[in-house]
Amino acid sequence: MVSFYAKVYEVVRCIPTGKVSSYGRIARMLWAPQASRAVGYALRGLRHRIHDPDYSDIPWHRVVSKEGIIRVGVQGEEDLLQVELLQTEGVEVGAPKYRVDMKKHLWKGLSPEEVGELIEQLELLKEAATDRA
């Protein structure tokens, strides 16, 4: 089985520049409507892997809360990296609550069929990898 995190990463890769999605929407696309929290957990480590070719192409910063609020200040100290990355892409972020206008930037998302194809490709890749081993 392909891990839940791997599926999350594939969907996030599909978010176009200038658009954002939410943890809950990603979870629903993956037929796990209650797993929004797990989606966030899957994404949290990516910011430290910008030099890892396997993960550096995942636009983790394009995922925010349902209301468009960006989480800054992990571990006490304020971290505005996500805000800066979004602004670079032309997404305006309101202060002081660091909020994105979801009316304007929300990504439509993938259809169930598209998600199905995505997962299928992942399964094939994994199969090929295990065969090689």
Add this chain to the structure above:
DNA sequence: ATGTTGACGGTTG
């Protein structure tokens, strides 16, 4: 097997 850990989300006051 079991408990812990949260980039969440819905509800309530």
Add this chain to the structure above:
DNA sequence: TCAACCGCCAACA
């Protein structure tokens, strides 16, 4: 709008 509370879930030890 805001915050406190609570239920969920996948990964990891």
